[in-house]
Amino acid sequence: LAYLAMYLFAEFDDAANLLAANPDATTISIDEPVEIPKNQHSHLQEPGREEDDELLGTNDSDKMELLAGQKKSAPFWTFDYYQTFFDVDTYQVLDRIKGSVFPVPGKNFVRLYIRSNPDLYGPFWICATLVFTIAVSGNLSNFFIHLGKPTYHYVPEFRKVSIAATTIYAYAWLVPLALWGFLMWRNSKVMNIVSYSFLEIVCVYGYSLFIYIPTAILWIIPQEVVRWVLMIFSLCLSGSVLVMTFWPAVRDDNRRVALVTVGTIVLLHALLSVGCLAYFFDAPEVEVPAPIIPAQNGTVITKSQ
Numbered sequence: 398l399a400y401l402a403m404y405l406f407a408e409f410d411d412a413a414n415l416l417a418a419n420p421d422a423t424t425i426s427i428d429e430p431v432e433i434p435k436n437q438h439s440h441l442q443e444p445g446r447e448e449d450d451e452l453l454g455t456n457d458s459d460k461m462e463l464l465a466g467q468k469k470s471a472p473f474w475t476f477d478y479y480q481t482f483f484d485v486d487t488y489q490v491l492d493r494i495k496g497s498v499f500p501v502p503g504k505n506f507v508r509l510y511i512r513s514n515p516d517l518y519g520p521f522w523i524c525a526t527l528v529f530t531i532a533v534s535g536n537l538s539n540f541f542i543h544l545g546k547p548t549y550h551y552v553p554e555f556r557k558v559s560i561a562a563t564t565i566y567a568y569a570w571l572v573p574l575a576l577w578g579f580l581m582w583r584n585s586k587v588m589n590i591v592s593y594s595f596l597e598i599v600c601v602y603g604y605s606l607f608i609y610i611p612t613a614i615l616w617i618i619p620q621e622v623v624r625w626v627l628m629i630f631s632l633c634l635s636g637s638v639l640v641m642t643f644w645p646a647v648r649d650d651n652r653r654v655a656l657v658t659v660g661t662i663v664l665l666h667a668l669l670s671v672g673c674l675a676y677f678f679d680a681p682e683v684e685v686p687a688p689i690i691p692a693q694n695g696t697v698i699t700k701s702q
Contacts, residue, residue, distance in 0.1 A: 482517040482596070490519045497604040497638050506604075506642045507597050515596045520603020524565050527606055530613045531565075532558040535677030542619050557677060568669050569606065573598040576643070576662070583650055593646060601642050605635040609670070616678050624674060632670045636663050 493510045500506065535557055543549035577595045612631040616624050639662050647655040 482515075485514060485516040485518050489514065489516075493519055493600075493604050494523075494607050497607055498634065500634070500638045500641060502641070504641070505645060506601055506638055507593060510604075511597050511600045515594070515600050517596070517599065517603075520569060520599055520606075523603050523607050523610070524569050527610050527613065528558065528561045528565050530610050531561045531673055531677050534613045534617050535561075538617050538619065538678045541617065561673075561677065564669070564672070565606070568665070569602050570599065572665055573602050579658070580646065583647070583654070593643075601639065605638045605666075608635050609673075613673075616674065621679070624678060628670050628674050632667055636666050639663070639666060 496506055496510045501509075536553055539554075540551050543551070573595065577593070577598050580593065608631045612627050615627050618624065640659055643662060644655075644659055647658050649655075650658075
């Protein structure tokens with residue numbers, strides 16, 4: 398033991414002498430792993446793809462983030478499988494709502510807010526809130542427009558709730574499904590076209606509809622010009638979220654196909670906005686006919702309102 402202690406002391410003394418002779422020398426500890434520079438492999442990537450990776454979120458940072466948070470998936474017939482789709486907190490939902498209301502030019506909504514943890518909680522409740530907001534606001538709008546007219550008799554239209562629910566949920570689910578299928582088909586034709594999952598597309602469409610909730614409340618104002626201005630403003634705001642999200646995914650495709658795809662996305666979004674405003678808030682006045690009271694002598698008497 399004394400011999401071993403003398404040997405180790407001699408080795409330590411030699412190392413101290415070397416450091417004294419060259420204080421700028423680099424030392425490596427065997428207890429710490431050697432870190433590999435992150436940009437060591439950057440020269441292997443094509444320069445033109447760096448911007449696409451940034452917009453689409455396909456760079457190595459996203460892969461590491463997904464691998465770090467990867468969990469063992471449960472079977473789809475279990476409750477745990479669907480519980481993961483609603484595993485978000487209030488701050489995440491509010492942050493995604495703010496991102497959909499205040500889109501940043503050049504920033505991808507999926508990469509910034511959705512990709513780390515896509516959810517169905519926000520889209521489901523946004524659509525549910527929008528359904529009841531449109532139905533209730535539409536009834537109130539009809540009431541205020543025709544208030545005071547002797548020929549108008551107010552009758553609550555509860556069927557508007559079911560019509561609004563069918564329209565909103567069909568748009569929020571069927572359009573993303575069709576878009577996802579189309580992008581997957583184009584990906585088989587042209588490489589690196591899409592990197593969005595179906596759940597991510599549903600998230601984008603669901604959160605993009607939030608701006609129509611306060612807009613539907615303001616549509617109660619009985620001024621047609623104000624309503625259309627609000628509709629155009631909401632359409633531009635929510636439509637920009639869709640365009641800035643899906644344009645980077647299709648711009649490497651054929652130019653005509655990319656423009657038609659984005660144009661179709663905007664057109665369907667505009668049809669939803671115009672259709673909701675025209676059907677629920679600009680419905681024609683229903684004239685209630687005066688009841689006819691037959692007289693005893695055969696003559697007909699019309700009762701005035």
